[in-house]
Amino acid sequence: MIRYLARRIGHAFLLLFGVSILLFLMFQAAPGDFLSEIRLNEQISPQTVAHLRAQYGLDQPMPVRYWKWLKSTAKGELGYSFAYNTPAAELLWPRARNTLLLSVPALLLSWLIAVPLGVLAAGWKGNWADRLFSGGTSVLLALPDVLIALLALLIALKTGRFPVGGMTSVSAQDQDNWARLRDLAWHMVLPVAALVIGSVAIILRHVRASVREVLESTYMRAAEGHGLSQRKILFGYALPAAANPLISLFGLSVAFLLSVSLLVEVVMSWPGMGPLLLEAILARDLFLVIGAVMFSTLFLIGGNLLADVLLYVFDPRIRRQA
Amino acid sequence: MTSGNPGFSKSEEFLRVSSLSMDYHAANGDVIHALHNVDLKIGAGESVGVLGESGSGKSSLAQTLLHLLPGNGQIVSGRVDYQGRNLAKLTAQQLRKIRGGEIALISQEPALALNPVLSLGRQLADVLKTHSNLSHDEVLLRCGKILRDVGFPDTERVMRAYPHELSGGQRQRVAIAQALICGPKLLIADEPLSALDTATQADILELLQNLKRELGLAMIFITHNAGMLSTLADEILVMRNGAVTAHGSLNELQDSADEYVQRVLFPEKNLLSAPHKTSTAAADEKSLLQVRNLSKRFVQRRMLSRKKFAVQSLEEVSFNLKKGSTVAVIGRSGSGKSTLARCIAGFEMPDSGKILLEGQQEYRQRDVQMIFQDAATSLNPRFTARQIIAEPMEIARWKTEVDRTARTLELMEEVGLDAAWALRLPVEFSGGQRQRLALARALAAEPKLLILDEAFSGFDLPLQAQMMRLLMELQSRHGLTYLYISHDLNFISLFAEEVIVMDAGRIVERTVPANLAHSAVPATCELVEASEKLHVPGVEATV
Numbered sequence: 001m002i003r004y005l006a007r008r009i010g011h012a013f014l015l016l017f018g019v020s021i022l023l024f025l026m027f028q029a030a031p032g033d034f035l036s037e038i039r040l041n042e043q044i045s046p047q048t049v050a051h052l053r054a055q056y057g058l059d060q061p062m063p064v065r066y067w068k069w070l071k072s073t074a075k076g077e078l079g080y081s082f083a084y085n086t087p088a089a090e091l092l093w094p095r096a097r098n099t100l101l102l103s104v105p106a107l108l109l110s111w112l113i114a115v116p117l118g119v120l121a122a123g124w125k126g127n128w129a130d131r132l133f134s135g136g137t138s139v140l141l142a143l144p145d146v147l148i149a150l151l152a153l154l155i156a157l158k159t160g161r162f163p164v165g166g167m168t169s170v171s172a173q174d175q176d177n178w179a180r181l182r183d184l185a186w187h188m189v190l191p192v193a194a195l196v197i198g199s200v201a202i203i204l205r206h207v208r209a210s211v212r213e214v215l216e217s218t219y220m221r222a223a224e225g226h227g228l229s230q231r232k233i234l235f236g237y238a239l240p241a242a243a244n245p246l247i248s249l250f251g252l253s254v255a256f257l258l259s260v261s262l263l264v265e266v267v268m269s270w271p272g273m274g275p276l277l278l279e280a281i282l283a284r285d286l287f288l289v290i291g292a293v294m295f296s297t298l299f300l301i302g303g304n305l306l307a308d309v310l311l312y313v314f315d316p317r318i319r320r321q322a
Numbered sequence: 323m324t325s326g327n328p329g330f331s332k333s334e335e336f337l338r339v340s341s342l343s344m345d346y347h348a349a350n351g352d353v354i355h356a357l358h359n360v361d362l363k364i365g366a367g368e369s370v371g372v373l374g375e376s377g378s379g380k381s382s383l384a385q386t387l388l389h390l391l392p393g394n395g396q397i398v399s400g401r402v403d404y405q406g407r408n409l410a411k412l413t414a415q416q417l418r419k420i421r422g423g424e425i426a427l428i429s430q431e432p433a434l435a436l437n438p439v440l441s442l443g444r445q446l447a448d449v450l451k452t453h454s455n456l457s458h459d460e461v462l463l464r465c466g467k468i469l470r471d472v473g474f475p476d477t478e479r480v481m482r483a484y485p486h487e488l489s490g491g492q493r494q495r496v497a498i499a500q501a502l503i504c505g506p507k508l509l510i511a512d513e514p515l516s517a518l519d520t521a522t523q524a525d526i527l528e529l530l531q532n533l534k535r536e537l538g539l540a541m542i543f544i545t546h547n548a549g550m551l552s553t554l555a556d557e558i559l560v561m562r563n564g565a566v567t568a569h570g571s572l573n574e575l576q577d578s579a580d581e582y583v584q585r586v587l588f589p590e591k592n593l594l595s596a597p598h599k600t601s602t603a604a605a606d607e608k609s610l611l612q613v614r615n616l617s618k619r620f621v622q623r624r625m626l627s628r629k630k631f632a633v634q635s636l637e638e639v640s641f642n643l644k645k646g647s648t649v650a651v652i653g654r655s656g657s658g659k660s661t662l663a664r665c666i667a668g669f670e671m672p673d674s675g676k677i678l679l680e681g682q683q684e685y686r687q688r689d690v691q692m693i694f695q696d697a698a699t700s701l702n703p704r705f706t707a708r709q710i711i712a713e714p715m716e717i718a719r720w721k722t723e724v725d726r727t728a729r730t731l732e733l734m735e736e737v738g739l740d741a742a743w744a745l746r747l748p749v750e751f752s753g754g755q756r757q758r759l760a761l762a763r764a765l766a767a768e769p770k771l772l773i774l775d776e777a778f779s780g781f782d783l784p785l786q787a788q789m790m791r792l793l794m795e796l797q798s799r800h801g802l803t804y805l806y807i808s809h810d811l812n813f814i815s816l817f818a819e820e821v822i823v824m825d826a827g828r829i830v831e832r833t834v835p836a837n838l839a840h841s842a843v844p845a846t847c848e849l850v851e852a853s854e855k856l857h858v859p860g861v862e863a864t865v
Contacts (some may be wrong), residue, residue: 221429222497225388225390226426226449227419227421227422227423227452227499228422228425228452229418230414235439240439241437241438316438316484317439317484
């Protein structure tokens with residue numbers, strides 16, 4: 001187990017390296033930099049611009065800049081934000097926490113809804129409930145995430161019961177911890193709901209498909225032949241056997257939810273990484289963008305690592321291979 | 323003749339099938355009549371054998387009896403009464419009580435009958451818990467007892483193990499334990515031995531015989547091997563195309579004039595009339611294949627222990643194969659036969675030793691062709707028959723497209739397939755036909771040596787005989803050389819001129835088939851004994 005994990009973590013580090021190099025190369029290829037707009041301003045002399053370039057280190061060749069960035073990352077700074085004049089990490093940490101505050105509950109909630117429902121749907125096999133289910137998930141799949149987020153905002157506006165965007169109310173700030181927590185939870189309801197609605201259909205369909213495939217197998221026929229109850233067959237026998245691809249999907253769904261989360265954050269003005277990343281890209285704030293993407297990569301790798309561990313726990317065959 | 327046992331009265335008769343018909347609805351709208359007016363009666367403690375070629379409806383019968391049909395199966399008419407109750411009228415709850423509790427099923431593939439991710443102890447205990455209110459400790463006690471009954475000395479280890487950690491024979495023992503743990507009154511065994519090697523088959527057969535004697539349970543034993551039923555069944559039903567064509571005791575059936583009955587009872591008769599080379603003319607004294615001191619070992623690692631241990635798969639294996647001859651390599655599973663085949667075919671690199679084809683060490687890969695056990699997985703499911711057979715010719719850039727197509731059709735006819743089926747996909751062929759397709763593909767490469775790696779092990783005996791006959795005809799026509807790898811001795815005296823017996827990676831004996839029965843080598847004796855227990859035509863048949 002430990003060797004298995006160590007190998008996976010080793011892979012993860014290599015992947016992070018690869019992603020960072022790729023990001024630097026892509027930024028190099030993209031036109032313009034942080035100073036492009038300043039350069040257009042006639043009131044600022046070319047000397048000043050050149051001075052600024054030197055100050056930001058933009059005049060140096062790529063490998064040198066990458067090396068400097070690595071050194072700063074080793075110190076935990078992740079480079080320097082041009083726009084905010086602070087180390088990128090200082091800006092990113094609270095934002096990342098806020099993003100996780102949305103995506104982790106959404107992730108758990110989607111799976112908690114999708115797994116039991118998907119297993120039941122697999123047992124229905126072609127009756128009216130099954131068809132209703134297929135129709136329902138198709139509609140959910142067809143809805144763009146932005147639209148769901150906008151609809152959530154509309155509901156908030158029309159009913160007046162939910163906060164329209166944001167993460168905290170001004171009024172809650174000077175109250176005790178308990179009230180502040182309740183206020184936060186109240187703000188989370190709609191964005192988390194939007195995320196769950198956007199992702200639950202895909203997971204449901206996968207759960208149903210993979211359980212149904214297992215139900216066709218000889219050993220499920222045998223289990224039925226032994227007279228086991230329908231519930232035991234579905235949840236005790238079919239689900240564990242179908243879990244393998246689903247666990248891999250779990251790892252991937254972390255990435256999926258994260259990217260949707262960035263979008264929902266922008267629409268619902270949640271102070272997560274989404275709005276920050278958007279701003280940074282528009283301003284060509286190099287290190288901030290790289291930092292944000294590295295954070296996302298880290299989450300993604302974390303999700304897959306978790307999936308690997310789960311796989312190891314749940315599938316005796318993998319334990320053997322590892 | 324209807325009831326094999328004149329002593330049993332109507333009250334004892336607890337399973338009765340009357341004019342049962344069952345259809346499958348295929349996806350393309352076709353209706354397949356799987357069962358047609360089947361009648362069957364079983365009294366307490368009585369056992370009935372069901373015999374027939376593949377596709378005769380044997381397995382459909384087993385599934386229909388427990389109402390375990392796949393979604394596209396439907397009972398059209400007739401009924402199954404269990405202890406006077408019509409099974410079709412029972413609620414799902416009542417049916418579940420009977421399944422596993424009173425009527426138990428052992429299915430065909432032990433490897434597939436157990437859930438791969440749950441421990442065997444749990445799978446065994448769940449069956450008992452479903453049908454009883456015993457406490458956890460009592461359940462464990464009973465599990466241990468039944469596992470000892472089916473022949474496991476170390477029950478604790480088996481309870482903790484997962485299916486992939488056991489051999490096929492051991493898995494089948496667990497499946498039998500699952501079937502027996504609730505003390506059923508009727509056991510339906512659907513080809514319980516066909517996926518096992520011969521020695522294991524004999525072990526399991528003995529186990530079933532003992533259980534039948536000790537527990538006095540009624541049995542329906544479905545098989546394609548008539549010999550097996552001689553000791554096990556009071557009465558035999560012979561099935562063909564979903565209907566019962568004959569029934570009676572084995573002795574009565576042996577005198578039957580029906581050609582089909584004769585064919586399922588004595589499949590070897592099909593081979594006796596096959597063209598045979600006289601032993602002098604057959605072996606052109608030139609060696610086609612020389613294997614010299616071949617060794618190969620695999621290294622295995624186990625989790626939670628750092629130990630690596632090497633499994634010796636081949637050790638100093640040497641032999642010659644003459645041009646135009648057939649040599650059989652036999653041995654239990656794990657004796658290194660398949661590794662030998664894979665080394666010769668070039669799929670594995672031996673650790674040491676030499677393989678020479680016509681004296682050359684660097685031979686062309688396509689001169690050695692291999693037919694695998696499972697044709698279904700060795701054929702690309704998206705290719706048509708024509709594409710499958712033409713592929714080796716395309717790789718070799720043989721002549722033109724038109725020539726290749728003509729040759730493909732010729733090959734199809736040669737292996738006994740209708741050339742009109744050239745555009746069909748593998749799924750549209752039966753198991754035997756798919757193996758013919760694989761054979762045609764191998765022949766398209768014009769091989770010097772054809773390796774048959776357990777090529778017919780999954781087939782029933784009549785079909786095995788048919789395939790061997792085809793191979794013998796091809797050999798006499800084209801002078802092919804066969805290396806036939808098998809775990810059983812079925813028809814070996816009729817098919818091979820020489821037999822190599824392998825055990826634990828070594829060649830332990832080399833002889834002609836006729837001498838196998840008098841062998842003093844333990845590994846050979848074991849195989850011969852097992853074969854005799856199963857009553858399969860093998861060594862005893864003479865040409």
